[in-house]
Amino acid sequence: MTVIGTAAAGALNAAGAPSRRAAAGERAAALESYLGDPADFTNPLGHEALLAADARGELSGEGERLLGRFHLNAEFVPRRLGGRFDGPEGLVRVLRPVFRRDASLAIGYGLSSFLAAVTSWLEGAPEQQRATADLLLRGERMAVAHPELAHGNDLARDEFRATDTGTRLVLDGTKRAINNVARARALTVYARTSPAPGRRSHSVLLLDTEEIPAARLTHLPRHPTTGARGLYFHGISFNELPVARSALVGEVGQGMELALRSFQISRGVMPSTAIAMIDTCLRTAVRCADERGRASGSGIDMRNAQQVLAAALADLLLCDSLCLAATRAVNLLPEQTGVYAAAAEYLVPKVLGETAYDLSIILGSSLYDQRGPYGIFAKQVRDLPVVSLGHAGSAACQATIIPQLPLLADRAWFDAEPAPAGLFDIGGSLPQLHLEALRPAAGEDALAASLVATARERPGASAGGAAAHRLAEGFLRELCSLRARISRAGAADRTPVVVAEMSALTDRYTHVLAAASCLGVWRQQQRASPGGFLAEPAWVVTALARIAGRLGGVPGLTDHAELAAPHEERLATEVVARYRDPRGYDLYGAALAG
Incomplete structure (x- = not known):
């Protein structure tokens, strides 16, 4: 070892x-x-x-x-x-x-338990929190059945119903695909307690599976998945199960609020962990190029691989910057976390999927290997959709952001206080966690305000610093354009055309947040580690240029690709260096076992 x-x-x-x-x-x-x-x-x-x-x-x-x-x-x-x-x-x-x-091992052994336990940490009674903690610390598992809004571990999108009799609740219904439900000692169940639509329609129950009578619970067959094939998705059906009111987490009707608050944590965690999967894809692609080069006696052929490798590293650092802001915001800016977490869950899986596709070019026919040194590439690509959709699809994330955009655009972007430097401090100390401060909706946007502040500063003296500043100014103009377009869309009747327009604007907004995160990390690294790779302009210029390219350009900036071109060799060199001396292709760059 x-x-x-x-x-x-x-x-x-x-x-x-x-x-x-x-x-x-x-x-x-x-x-x-x-x-x-x-x-x-x-x-x-x-x-x-x-x-x-x-x-x-x-x-x-x-x-x-x-x-x-x-x-x-x-x-x-x-x-x-x-x-x-x-x-x-x-x-x-x-x-x-x-x-x-192996994403299956990471999710199947424990992360599913974390997703199930978060609701207890948010609103559970002291005895519920103690019981949940003791259960997990003994090494036992939990499972969660989310409401249809999120269909987190519920791939089939069916639901449970809990009828309030006054003295207790009676639980009925079926869900056909819940991860780890057959192996769980405790279940966090989101059940409909009101037939009326709206935010008070669901409640949360915490159940001990060993206390459920066999006649009231039916286990359904395993639900196979194409990706993450090791996960144990099964269905369950409740048949008039009486549940004591003490099993309620929070109040009756608080389920949707708790779901949205729990997503502020999990939506940052899930895409952030997925970055490690594409780290493996990049490492496998470099290994393939290296071994083929060794076989021919020429080493890695950078003429064919350089552009792809440089772009892949920039994309991973781009994704990690947004995820860093989303995860650290839980401690630093809990009232604003919901938008950032939804943006990360929406954008990062898309970028990672594109990155994996581009890297597949290097593998060629080895992409189809199921075993051997390159087989892990196909597995990670196959597993990625399960990880990214396993908690909330892109539509659910957009649904979180869209209602908040008009207020944020009007009040929170151009005159607000920028994010604290600690939001971008990789692995830096954090204040104590206060989960009770998480809110379903944000009234401020310090991350976007940080972009505004950066773009308004004087550019650096170096060519790379000047290029980064030009890109920052381009994204500032994009933010101004977004505010005007959101204002027009908000004033119009809610027609299908307007809904589609708001979805498109939300997509652009998440890209702007990613750009703001990259700039924030880069500037923080210039202060904290001025001689390090992340303090150099190469990665941030390339990442910003790639964001601009994904948007089809930003206002007043047509040469974003040309700005990134001089940095391609530097990024590719860093990729090879982190392969030779194994270190992660993320912001931490930590040493690896291989």
Whole structure:
């Protein structure tokens, strides 16, 4: 097993679990070392073994045992209740080593439990929170049945109903595809408690599966999936199950509010973990180019690969910048988190999918390998839609943003306070988590305000700094254009044409937030680590130019591609350097086991 430095080794106790005092970066490094080199064919948690488990439609048994010894479930429990969770950014860092190898293992062993537990952390009674924490810390699992709005772990979009009799609730209904429901000790159930539409239509119940009479619960057959084939999606059907009112999480009718508040956490976490999957795709593409070059005696042929590799790294850093803002905002700007998390969940999977497609060109016919050194590429591409759609599709994310856009455009972009520098401080310290501060709707937009402030500053003296400033000014003009178009659309009748226009404007707005995040990270790195790669203009200019290209250009800027061209070689060189001396292709650039 590869050991990544003494800090990683020292973060584990004799039983193989990290100390609660260990920082998230130390815990992530320890788990990366613990999992070993994924390219090692003899590693029971390497790509070859995980591909074999996926082909059988199973989770890796060795992987689940290792994550149990690591006490991964403690990452899902707040520190005040004995766990290690103190914010989404730290959780993401610890989960990425698992997602680099197998999304099914990461979700199936534990992340599904986190998604189920979040509602208890938000609004559960003290005894519910204690019971949930104890259950997870014992290594047991939870499952969640989201309302139809989100169809998070509910691929079939059916629902439960709970009838209020005054003294208790009676639960009925069927859901055909809920991840881990057959293996869960506890269920978080969103059930319809009112036939009327609207935000008071659903309530949340926390159920102990061992207390449910067999006659009241029917387990349905497994629901196979094309991607993430190791996940255990099953259905369940309740038949007039009496439920005590003490099982309610929050109040009757509070379900939709709790769903929206929980999404402010999970919508940032899910796309952020998916970045590690495309990290593996990029690493596999470089390996393919390297091995073919070695076979021909010429090394990596950068003439054919340079543009694709440079673009892939820029895209991963672009995605990670937006996800960094979305996850750190939970601690720093909890009232504004909902929009940023929805933007990340909407945009990042799209960009990652495009990146994987472009990288497939390097693999050529090896793209179709199901086993061997390149088989992991196809698996990660196959699993990505399950991870990105497993919690909320793009339409649901747009539905979160669209109602808030008119107010944000009118009041929150051009005269508001910019985001604190800590929002872009990679792995930096954070204030204590206050989940009660999360709100379904935001009245401010500090991230967009940061873009405005950056664009209004004087440009840097270097050519790269000047190019970054020109791009920032272009996105400022895009923001001005968005405000005018949103104002016109908001004043019009709500016709299908107007709805389509607002969807298109929301798409452009999420790209602007991504640009603002990239600029924020770059400027913070210039202050914190002026000699590092992320303080250089190469990646931020390329990332901004690629965002502009995805929008079909931004006002007053037609040469965005030409601005990025001089930086292509620098980015490709960084890709190869992080392959030779294995480091992550994300903002953290942490050492890897292989």
